[in-house]
Amino acid sequence: MVRDGRAIVHSIISRKVPVVGFNWKKPDECLKAWNRMIEKMYSDCKRLGPSVCLPVRYETLILQPEKELQQIMTFLNEPWSGNLLKHEEFIGSEVQLHPLEFSTSQVKNALNDKALNHWKGCFAPEILSRMDDLAPMLKQLGYNTSTETPFYADLKRL
Numbered sequence: 001m002v003r004d005g006r007a008i009v010h011s012i013i014s015r016k017v018p019v020v021g022f023n024w025k026k027p028d029e030c031l032k033a034w035n036r037m038i039e040k041m042y043s044d045c046k047r048l049g050p051s052v053c054l055p056v057r058y059e060t061l062i063l064q065p066e067k068e069l070q071q072i073m074t075f076l077n078e079p080w081s082g083n084l085l086k087h088e089e090f091i092g093s094e095v096q097l098h099p100l101e102f103s104t105s106q107v108k109n110a111l112n113d114k115a116l117n118h119w120k121g122c123f124a125p126e127i128l129s130r131m132d133d134l135a136p137m138l139k140q141l142g143y144n145t146s147t148e149t150p151f152y153a154d155l156k157r158l
Helices: 005-015 027-048 058-063 065-076 082-090 125-129
Strands: none
Touching (some): 027 125, 065 082
């Protein structure tokens, strides 16, 4: 899963998710840590090849869930089910979530695009001006670093 690093760092900091290498008090260091991790993950995925690793954009999954989920199911060689689009209806009955997992509270909800831009206004202007140096993978992955309001619908498949 690939997601805008600015959104990931904002989520980690605001929810105080414990992640090795991320200091909640230093967003610039968090962005660098995200960059190192995604660079390794993405290069590993490319090295493994498209028959083993399918990069999935979080933003595309949220904005075009049916299309993206169908591609994921095809990749996994699993049958398509419309139930995937209403996963929240199966939480607790057919799907069990671990109460200590940090994303459990969000997974219980229907897909929504509210979280896509929650990071807006989270970073100081000084950090925004250095974004390309702190997290060069953002641009490599196709994210627009010149604005706090990127248009995620324009993202190309990885």
